[in-house]
Amino acid sequence: MSNRPLILVTNDDGITAPGIRTLIDVMRSIGDVVVVAPDSPQSAMGHAITINSTLYVEKITIDDGSQSEYSCSGTPADCVKLAVNEVLDRKPDLCVSGINHGSNSSINVIYSGTMSAALEAGIEGIPAIGFSLLDYNWNANFEHCKSYIKTIAENVLEHGLPNGVVLNVNLPNLAQQDIKGIKICRQAKANWKEEFDKRTNPMGRDYYWLTGKFVNLDHGEDTDEWALENGYVSVVPVQFDLTAHHAIQDLNTWDLK
Template sequence: MATKKKTPAKKKSAAPKVTGKGKPVILITNDDGVTAPGIMNLVEAVKDMGKIVVVAPDKPQSGMGHAITIGHPLRLQKVNTFGDIEAYACTGTPVDCVKLAVDKVLHRKPDLCLSGVNHGANHSINVIYSGTMSAAVEAAIESIPSAGFSLLDYSIDADFSGARKYARMVVEKMLTTKLDKHTVFNVNIPALPADHIKGLKICKQAYAKYEEDFITRQDPHGRVYYWLTGEFVNFDKGRDTDVWALANGYVSLVPVQFDLTNYVLKSKLEKLWK
């Protein structure tokens, strides 16, 4: 008696994936907002290097660090800011942008995540507060090699020629180097024309910080408010730091990580605190 063949179970179809037809998929975000000149220059620098998808905040989110939105809904709005490049404005933080991009836009992890170009420095301790770098760190947590780019110029009319040149250079190296999936680069570019920059230096993060002060003022109703000010102070006199490199006309690249464990102290405590 012939046995009846079982019909193979149908596989559930996966959500559609953004593909670059052999090209790497590159997610671009920032913290200055989807219409900021910095992100436009970053897209321009690398747009031929892969399938580019932009998901960035709909408004400035500087200084947000690694904040996520949990108290109200998030929205994505498709925008035409970058011509034929797929782009979305997100109502959330830079970290929200990365999370939503992976889960709801790409339906996959991109090959690279780029954040910036930030308007202003993210060297030394600034990496802790930076929304630009937190987006890059979030990508690395999700096993996506990433880099954050910052230009030491807050002007809306800043010269981004150096930033475009060195962002492209770094991305080329990232695409041609076998990197750990948790790689994060913090790249800062001095406020100089491209032909005045001396080159790229691999650096460590300087021990430098803002000596802060809060100015006390009154609003028109007589209520007291405070305005944060401060002076940047570099305590690290080494010539291998990001602050030194930038002050001397170089682009700085610092490999950073999200594992905050102090391994030296851990080893000491394991012996002392038995």
């Protein structure tokens, strides 16, 4: 039995995406890798799970076949659930998700399939990290990401993470020599100002394309958006306990009897 850490790798762009292939390559230098990832793109699925249709998992061979890989018909969260409950014979030491093609900073973490997989692993008590590169191009160059991903993953394996916390890591789309380092940040206060492009199909039925503009409302210099704009890799600790603890005392003053 190997004494190397067992690392589960997943994503939301699909098992053949260049981002996950790069992530697999980095993780192979650290531990024993098992891949369970969607068979097709599942971006912006949030924490969706499959409950009204069947799920399929198929063992496949990609690259040189030196790691076990499974293609799943479900969402990123489904992939982690199936990995933990059906595929693996023990709990992994680390789960990494990505490398996502595009940003998952700020409010994007709410919609992210990449981060939902990491959060699902965290719910299972597995240290987990979601990695994203600020480049939506399918043929993006991920080479400059490797050293930062390895450093962060090795530190998580060495130090662990607090209970209920996973890491949201975003990497700027810069040449390696232009990246200034890694910053621990908070999530910026920002949102999407949505617009819907309304059209009519040949049958006379209206349909819509979602468009919009990202609006950063936060001018702090301790946020993920600031770090990325200023050439740093951002690391935000994220929790899946959504309780607004600061509001409990105020709500207890209401007349709810």
